[in-house]
Amino acid sequence: MLLYIHIPFCESKCPYCAFGSLVGQKDKFKAYFKALIKDFDSFSKDLAGVKFETVFIGGGTPSVVDAALYEELFLKISPFLEKEAEITSEANPNSASFEWISKMKEFGLNRLSMGAQSFYNDKLKMLGRTHDKSAVFKAVEAAKKAGLKRISVDLIYGTALDNKERIKGEVAAIKSLNISHASAYTLTLEEGTPFQNRLELSKDDEALARLVKDELENVGLKRYEVSNFGDICRHNLGYWQGKEYLGIGAYSVGFLGGARLYAPKSLNQYLASPNSRQKEVLSSDDMVLERLFLGLRSCVGVEIKSLPNAWQEKAQTLINEKKLEQRGDKIYAKEYLLADELALYITL
Ligand SMILES: C[S@@+](CC[C@H](N)C(=O)[O-])C[C@H]1O[C@@H](n2cnc3c(N)ncnc32)[C@H](O)[C@@H]1O
Ligand code: SF4
Incomplete structure (x- = not known):
């Protein structure tokens, strides 16, 4: 963690x-x-x-x-x-x-x-x-x-x-x-x-x-x-690997048990109740989407099998066009600057 x-x-x-x-x-x-x-x-x-x-x-x-x-x-x-x-x-x-x-x-x-x-x-x-x-x-x-x-x-x-x-x-x-x-x-x-x-x-x-x-x-x-x-x-x-993290402090964000935990975005509120959190449960679709965007922007890459079938087909097109590279069971953006565009193409 x-x-x-x-x-x-x-x-x-x-x-x-x-x-x-x-x-x-x-x-x-x-x-x-x-x-x-x-x-x-x-x-x-x-x-x-x-x-x-x-x-x-x-x-x-x-x-x-x-x-x-x-x-x-x-x-x-x-x-x-x-x-x-x-x-x-x-x-x-x-x-x-x-x-x-x-x-x-x-x-x-x-x-x-x-x-x-x-x-x-x-x-x-x-x-x-x-x-x-x-x-x-x-x-x-x-x-x-x-x-x-x-x-x-x-x-x-x-x-x-x-x-x-x-x-x-x-x-x-x-x-x-x-x-x-x-x-x-x-x-x-x-x-x-x-x-x-x-x-x-x-x-x-x-x-x-x-x-x-x-x-x-x-x-x-x-x-x-x-x-x-x-x-x-x-x-x-x-x-970027999607590991869990504990966030402490005003304005901090954590990610534990599949949920994002938001601390108060006000110093006084935080001082009054430092352990209060707003919880946002992430669906498995949200998580796949996030892993796709973060993975393509970095050396972490994305496990191709973690993607829905339709997205895997789109990813294959990008591999054929040499915009994505497949190494083992993962895909990587050849050019990180284009990662968001590539991820968007895969998901649309
Ligand atoms: C929390 S600050 C780092 C440490 C310290 N507060 C400082 O500024 O010296 C994090 C970094 O985010 C970057 N940053 C913040 N706002 C930005 C913006 N609007 N556009 C681009 N980079 C930004 C800056 O490079 C900054 O150093
Ligand atoms: S306002 Fe503070 S946190 Fe933001 S860049 Fe300036 S020194 Fe860093």
């Missing part, structure tokens, strides 16, 4: 971001961590014999919270961890200090995912980021100095400021960091964010997306999912 822990706090709110996070709220950090423990406890009585193979602390920005506050939480979850569990935290360059990373590593952290977004200061400014590129270099250095071997950076591309030369520059900066992983996302103009209608800020250019892949692969970070490159994040792989 996998464990996801959501930390819904940020130093500032980026205008493109729709993740569940709030600015400020420092006076509630302690109460939030108490609630997380209550939340975990309420599940842990049903977790006899369960071991987590991965933990992912995401947000929001986990690094805005003092590392000391994580200690009790780590003590709580440690009896439930597999021996070689992968423990990742997201972090922001402004707050991922050497001290924070070192303390988190003492507690068990062995992977860091840093929100870099870009190595061009004008693009960082356009994205509303409050750090410059030097802060990213500094934070990655701090992570290395703290002894972390598995470091990833997030990049956003497909903005109005991107072009071929700049993509090469972004990847050259990633290469110079000598890290094991990168995630590269195209800018999405999310509903309900200040960027929602700012069409002029994005540049939807397939050639740039292909260049991102080619350049990252040229520096040794091989694509294993549409947006992910390098040494495989076992936690995300688990999601």
Whole structure:
């Protein structure tokens, strides 16, 4: 099983971001961590014999919270961890200090995912980021100095400021960091964010997306999912493989016993009742559909026999057209960027 822990706090709110996070709220950090423990406890009585193979602390920005506050939480979850569990935290360059990373590593952290977004200061400014590129270099250095071997950076591309030369520059900066992983996302103009209608800020250019892949692969970070490159994040792989996951924290989502469990999407509601969940039972059709989309977007692939007969025939057509590849009893998208289109074709 996998464990996801959501930390819904940020130093500032980026205008493109729709993740569940709030600015400020420092006076509630302690109460939030108490609630997380209550939340975990309420599940842990049903977790006899369960071991987590991965933990992912995401947000929001986990690094805005003092590392000391994580200690009790780590003590709580440690009896439930597999021996070689992968423990990742997201972090922001402004707050991922050497001290924070070192303390988190003492507690068990062995992977860091840093929100870099870009190595061009004008693009960082356009994205509303409050750090410059030097802060990213500094934070990655701090992570290395703290002894972390598995470091990833997030990049956003497909903005109005991107072009071929700049993509090469972004990847050259990633290469110079000598890290094991990168995630590269195209800018999405999310509903309900200040960027929602700012069409002029994005540049939807397939050639740039292909260049991102080619350049990252040229520096040794091989694509294993549409947006992910390098040494495989076992936690995300688990999601794409359809493994069960426990989610704790406000805004978190879990997947247990064939149902999705949604925690409150409000900090105050969560603090008042940390273990309340809205349950959505997934039908077997929903699950097959989800496995098809997630499997084709990644190196996980899809077991052809898990698909209804009509879909298997459509998949065969795509195999004949060399858009899908069959290896053993699984099918894979030859080009992850087209995965959603291929999945849609199979299901229609
Ligand atoms: C929870 S944040 C990561 C950590 C930290 N909060 C930070 O931003 O530095 C997850 C990642 O999602 C990506 N992201 C968020 N909103 C996005 C959007 N609208 N379009 C593309 N990528 C987005 C960013 O790359 C971001 O680093
Ligand atoms: S991108 Fe990261 S720092 Fe910015 S608002 Fe979203 S979660 Fe917070």
